Amino acid sequence: MVASREIHLNSRPHGMPRKDNFRTITVEVPEPGPGEFLIRNVWMSVDPYMRGRMHDRESYIPPFQLNAPLEGGAVGEVLRSHHPDFKPGDMVLHMRGWREYALGDGSMVKLPPTGAPADLYLGLLGIPGLTAYFGLFDIAGLQKGETVFISGGAGAVGSVAIQLAKIHGCHVIASCGSDEKAHWLREETGADHVINYRTVDDLNAALRAAAPEGIDVYFDNVGGEHLEAALDCLKLNGRIAACGMISQYNDVGEGVGIRNLLMVVGKRLTIKGFIVSDYMHRREEALVPMMQWYHEGRLNSRSTVFEGIESAADAMIGLFEGTNTGKMLVNLCSHQQHGIEVEFI
Numbered sequence: 001m002v003a004s005r006e007i008h009l010n011s012r013p014h015g016m017p018r019k020d021n022f023r024t025i026t027v028e029v030p031e032p033g034p035g036e037f038l039i040r041n042v043w044m045s046v047d048p049y050m051r052g053r054m055h056d057r058e059s060y061i062p063p064f065q066l067n068a069p070l071e072g073g074a075v076g077e078v079l080r081s082h083h084p085d086f087k088p089g090d091m092v093l094h095m096r097g098w099r100e101y102a103l104g105d106g107s108m109v110k111l112p113p114t115g116a117p118a119d120l121y122l123g124l125l126g127i128p129g130l131t132a133y134f135g136l137f138d139i140a141g142l143q144k145g146e147t148v149f150i151s152g153g154a155g156a157v158g159s160v161a162i163q164l165a166k167i168h169g170c171h172v173i174a175s176c177g178s179d180e181k182a183h184w185l186r187e188e189t190g191a192d193h194v195i196n197y198r199t200v201d202d203l204n205a206a207l208r209a210a211a212p213e214g215i216d217v218y219f220d221n222v223g224g225e226h227l228e229a230a231l232d233c234l235k236l237n238g239r240i241a242a243c244g245m246i247s248q249y250n251d252v253g254e255g256v257g258i259r260n261l262l263m264v265v266g267k268r269l270t271i272k273g274f275i276v277s278d279y280m281h282r283r284e285e286a287l288v289p290m291m292q293w294y295h296e297g298r299l300n301s302r303s304t305v306f307e308g309i310e311s312a313a314d315a316m317i318g319l320f321e322g323t324n325t326g327k328m329l330v331n332l333c334s335h336q337q338h339g340i341e342v343e344f345i
């Protein structure tokens, strides 16, 4: 038996999550049985979609249960194993995050020996990277030379999407919520034009000024006013990859509608939503070129790291306060090697 702390959903948030919506519990994890192995989690992913799972309602993924551990992507090290394919020291990618130790089974993914740091499999080489890739190229059908607007540009998905669009020979306009983030996007990701949406008076006007001839594609991570500005600026036959709408995840009541949706008709726009899990059978299509670009130094990664399971609720809340630049992670085992560029909280 090993003592393990895990985070439970204590109550369902109403609006912005609060720390008292979460509770830390210590449990005893039993020794692995036949076909099982014991994992010590090293990295835990914190993602916006988890906010949706805190509502008790039907969705594409079941809601979190009260007084039960939360779930989510994690990477951990195998400590003891009774499974022939997993041995001590192997690193595994799985969905039993929000806890320090977990029992594993053969359904989990052993990380390949690619030389990439393990935490990248929760960011650049994980769900965020795949989301950026398939959202841009499959959903929006981004073409070389096009102009694309990417909101949430300094986040996990957005920062990869910017770099992929630049590799693809596109003109990229990005938005983010601070001057420091804007500087990083310009200097490190190659974004051609960055809008700090918190400091501009008029987002529509700022986007128009950045793309006087209009945008071909909008990669939406934010929704709300960003979506309205994009609808206003899209060219005839423009396309929107509806990836997420984080500005609405904490809405209570009816929220706010999109006031210029009529633009879809006159401009013959296409809006297409997607969930990246539908693309898992095609992940190698994205990961093979992305791994190569990563090793060539053409794809970079950055993370914001909270230390220790006790900081997981703060990391979750931080997503909605813009605390993270790049991927939001919690490090559960600080002696492990970190990814390339990290900023500790």
Ligand SMILES: NC(=O)c1ccc[n+]([C@@H]2O[C@H](COP(=O)([O-])OP(=O)(O)OC[C@H]3O[C@@H](n4cnc5c(N)ncnc54)[C@H](OP(=O)(O)O)[C@@H]3O)[C@@H](O)[C@H]2O)c1
Residues within 6 Å of the ligand: 047, 048, 049, 127, 128, 131, 152, 153, 154, 155, 156, 157, 158, 175, 176, 177, 178, 181, 221, 222, 242, 243, 244, 245, 246, 247, 248, 274, 275, 276, 277, 318, 319, 320, 321, 322, 323, 324, 325, 326, 327, 328
């Ligand atoms: N469709 C899919 O399969 C799929 C998969 C993964 C993610 N997603 C979606 O992709 C989006 C980005 O996810 P991520 O994991 O990369 O998260 P992220 O962008 O790394 O983190 C969230 C960021 O959103 C911004 N934000 C928070 N509240 C905002 C608001 N009210 N208005 C504007 N920006 C706000 C903050 O940055 P600022 O400082 O810039 O405000 C924050 O850092 C989310 O909408 C998520 O739900 C979709």
